[in-house]
Amino acid sequence: MTGKVPADAPARRAEVLARIAAALVDRPASSAVPRDYQHRLPDHVDVLDLFAERVADYRSTVHRTDAAGLAATVAAAIADRGIRRLVVPGGIPEGWLAACPAERIGDDPPLSVEELDGIDGTITGCAVAIAETGTFVLDAGSGQGRRVLSLLPDRLICVVTADQVVGTVPEALARLEPARPQTWVSGPSATSDIELERIEGVHGPRILDVVLVDRPG
Amino acid sequence: MTVPAEPVPPIHATTRRPLPTFRGTPPFPEAARTALADPQLRANLRRATTTIRDKRSRVVAEREDWEQLRLAGAAIKDEVLRDLPALLERLERAVVAAGGVVHWARDAADANAIVIEVARAHGTTEVVKVKSMTTQEIELNEALAIEGIDVWETDLAEMIVQLGHDLPSHILVPAIHRNRTEIRDIFRDEMGKVGRPAPADLTDDPKQLAEAARRHLREKFLRARVAVSGGNFAVAETGTIAVVESEGNGRMCLTLPDVLITVLGIEKLVPTWRDLEVFLQLLPRSATAERMNPYTSMWTGVTPGDGPQEFHLVLLDNGRTDVLSDQVGRQALRCIRCSACLNVCPVYERTGGRAYGSPYPGPIGAILTPQLRGIAHHPVDKQTASLPFASSLCGACFDACPVRIDIPEVLVHLRAQVVEHAARSHRIPTPEAGSMAAAGWVLQTARRLGRAERLASLGGRVVGRRGAIGRLPAPGWAGAWLRRRDLRTPARESFRAWWRRTGGRDDAR
Numbered sequence: 001m002t003g004k005v006p007a008d009a010p011a012r013r014a015e016v017l018a019r020i021a022a023a024l025v026d027r028p029a030s031s032a033v034p035r036d037y038q039h040r041l042p043d044h045v046d047v048l049d050l051f052a053e054r055v056a057d058y059r060s061t062v063h064r065t066d067a068a069g070l071a072a073t074v075a076a077a078i079a080d081r082g083i084r085r086l087v088v089p090g091g092i093p094e095g096w097l098a099a100c101p102a103e104r105i106g107d108d109p110p111l112s113v114e115e116l117d118g119i120d121g122t123i124t125g126c127a128v129a130i131a132e133t134g135t136f137v138l139d140a141g142s143g144q145g146r147r148v149l150s151l152l153p154d155r156l157i158c159v160v161t162a163d164q165v166v167g168t169v170p171e172a173l174a175r176l177e178p179a180r181p182q183t184w185v186s187g188p189s190a191t192s193d194i195e196l197e198r199i200e201g202v203h204g205p206r207i208l209d210v211v212l213v214d215r216p217g
Numbered sequence: 218m219t220v221p222a223e224p225v226p227p228i229h230a231t232t233r234r235p236l237p238t239f240r241g242t243p244p245f246p247e248a249a250r251t252a253l254a255d256p257q258l259r260a261n262l263r264r265a266t267t268t269i270r271d272k273r274s275r276v277v278a279e280r281e282d283w284e285q286l287r288l289a290g291a292a293i294k295d296e297v298l299r300d301l302p303a304l305l306e307r308l309e310r311a312v313v314a315a316g317g318v319v320h321w322a323r324d325a326a327d328a329n330a331i332v333i334e335v336a337r338a339h340g341t342t343e344v345v346k347v348k349s350m351t352t353q354e355i356e357l358n359e360a361l362a363i364e365g366i367d368v369w370e371t372d373l374a375e376m377i378v379q380l381g382h383d384l385p386s387h388i389l390v391p392a393i394h395r396n397r398t399e400i401r402d403i404f405r406d407e408m409g410k411v412g413r414p415a416p417a418d419l420t421d422d423p424k425q426l427a428e429a430a431r432r433h434l435r436e437k438f439l440r441a442r443v444a445v446s447g448g449n450f451a452v453a454e455t456g457t458i459a460v461v462e463s464e465g466n467g468r469m470c471l472t473l474p475d476v477l478i479t480v481l482g483i484e485k486l487v488p489t490w491r492d493l494e495v496f497l498q499l500l501p502r503s504a505t506a507e508r509m510n511p512y513t514s515m516w517t518g519v520t521p522g523d524g525p526q527e528f529h530l531v532l533l534d535n536g537r538t539d540v541l542s543d544q545v546g547r548q549a550l551r552c553i554r555c556s557a558c559l560n561v562c563p564v565y566e567r568t569g570g571r572a573y574g575s576p577y578p579g580p581i582g583a584i585l586t587p588q589l590r591g592i593a594h595h596p597v598d599k600q601t602a603s604l605p606f607a608s609s610l611c612g613a614c615f616d617a618c619p620v621r622i623d624i625p626e627v628l629v630h631l632r633a634q635v636v637e638h639a640a641r642s643h644r645i646p647t648p649e650a651g652s653m654a655a656a657g658w659v660l661q662t663a664r665r666l667g668r669a670e671r672l673a674s675l676g677g678r679v680v681g682r683r684g685a686i687g688r689l690p691a692p693g694w695a696g697a698w699l700r701r702r703d704l705r706t707p708a709r710e711s712f713r714a715w716w717r718r719t720g721g722r723d724d725a726r
Binding site for chain 1: 261264265268269280281282285286288289292293295296298299301302305306315320321322323327371372373374377390392393396397400423424426427428430431434435438439452454455457463464465466468469472473483490491492493494495497498505507508509510511512513514515516517520522523524532534538539541542544547
């Protein structure tokens with residue numbers, strides 16, 4: 001059925017466009033968009049410290065380590081969260097999971113939603129992270145996989161490397177490829193729908209660990 | 218485009234209960250009186266709006282460039298409105314190139330018919346839905362119910378409203394009028410009728426309530442084949458749609474089903490990918506008072522092997538071009554549905570959202586609903602005509618608006634339209650028609666206001682010896698008006714004149 005359109009579709013399209021043209025008959029004046037808002041953080045701000053602080057503000061757990069300590073940190077997070085079976089998307093570096101205590105489950109061939117729903121946790125990399133807002137962005141690239149992998153299991157571990165962390169939202173957008181499906185994640189799933197009291201954990205992963213890999217030295 | 222007569226209300230296929238509707242809401246003053254008589258409602262609202270106001274002030278104060286972001290946001294949206302035909306065609310090309318199908322809907326009936334046709338083509342009897350103001354506006358759930366298709370609202374607050382056979386009362390937190398105990402009762406009584414029941418020992422602890430919602434909806438997410446969403450932003454340049462949310466129900470709907478239908482108002486565009494950098498900063502701080510909301514999903518057409526493999530984008534007019542045709546009122550189309558104006562509004566805080574008789578309550582609703590219903594072009598029903606008067610014109614909404622919609626200016630403008638319609642149907646100008654038209658003209662520019670204030674000030678010196686103008690032998694309607702009121706003498710010097718003269722120095726009186 002993809003692509004099937006009702007018979008009067010061209011007429012509807014033409015009518016909407018004609019209505020818009022008629023509504024703009026006064027030809028509103030054009031003016032440049034002022035862009036003198038902040039694009040970068042001041043030089044004295046340490047983006048890694050700020051990222052760690054802002055992620056923790058969302059009540060997710062931040063583990064800071066370096067390349068040498070990464071495998072042990074990931075293993076400890078997996079064990080602490082009681083993850084027995086772990087979804088491992090294609091492209092995760094072998095070194096991250098050198099000490100992994102959980103059974104690893106790949107997504108090739110793709111897992112069904114029922115299978116995924118029955119798995120404890122997922123580990124993922126990311127495309128970019130934003131210090132100012134405590135956000136990491138998944139773009140289904142290598143080490144991340146399909147969007148659903150980071151959605152159904154209740155525990156999510158995201159590894160962020162120092163070179164992926166930028167200061168601001170404008171810097172992050174400049175690094176991202178619009179055509180890729182993206183999920184921007186800022187803390188665990190949450191709601192404020194009951195008396196505007198924030199509760200962590202509704203439909204997405206309720207437990208979020210972010211492992212931040214500092215620059216060497 | 219008058220409000221059609223109410224037919225037999227649509228029935229929810231599973232529960233066999235009629236779906237509630239905003240139709241038949243009495244004019245605002247009457248609806249407000251009912252709301253004001255409900256102390257529970259007022260307590261819930263006061264608590265909620267106070268909390269969110271304080272949080273918002275804190276995260277906004279964190280950004281020294283907040284005003285620059287607002288100016289950029291307003292300018293980008295104005296650019297969208299100015300170049301709308303070209304941008305919509307550009308969006309359409311980009312979405313089609315990425316494997317999506319684009320539909321154009323003149324009105325609610327078109328949009329609903331398109332969604333029904335897609336759902337039917339897949340033989341589904343239910344759809345899961347991401348919270349969306351646009352689909353509430355077109356009463357999509359009702360239209361699908363008539364076709365025997367159930368809609369499951371998956372946002373927690375929307376689900377509370379739906380299970381409670383209730384109407385939403387806030388753009389962002391539709392169940393803001395319900396407290397935790399009421400929510401517990403609704404879950405306990407209603408969940409089992411439409412799916413997995415709430416646990417028997419459910420308390421009113423919000424954590425437990427959220428857990429019950431998670432379990433109840435999980436089975437629906439896993440089996441859903443068709444999802445319907447709105448969209449917060451659509452990037453014309455790339456064809457990318459963005460949905461901003463908190464709970465993950467949006468991700469479920471946007472990721473798990475085979476088919477995704479997004480209903481998008483034509484004003485929801487931004488021209489370029491880069492423009493998102495402004496709105497992804499303005500929206501979360503203004504809406505949930507967070508630096509960033511937990512989840513933002515972005516997708517462009519169809520991604521092979523990831524997410525829905527069939528994507529339909531419905532571009533909806535439904536009165537938006539009427540709004541666009543009004544040179545003063547069109548700024549309402551900048552709105553990004555953050556609801557900051559509701560949370561700061563003294564009227565909304567006391568009456569709640571349902572008194573506004575539309576999915577768009579509060580200050581933005583008071584200017585958007587009448588315009589979507591065609592007030593610029595023809596007389597509207599009494600309820601619609603009452604909305605521009607549902608305000609004290611205090612201006613808090615303008616200060617809070619992240620895209621600088623001058624809501625008081627539009628309110629005054631719409632009041633003039635209401636009384637003009639009335640005057641035309643009476644054939645004799647009413648006093649309000651004259652004064653509102655004059656007020657609208659005077660308030661339009663700062664220079665005119667300055668001059669008017671100077672004139673009033675001169676007049677005041679002639680007649681205002683006792684500090685008040687009372688019981689003047691004024692002719693006609695002005696005399697009638699003054700019989701009931703004393704008029705304060707205008708100040709000898711207006712604030713604007715004083716400011717011009719002194720630059721605000723207190724010692725230079």
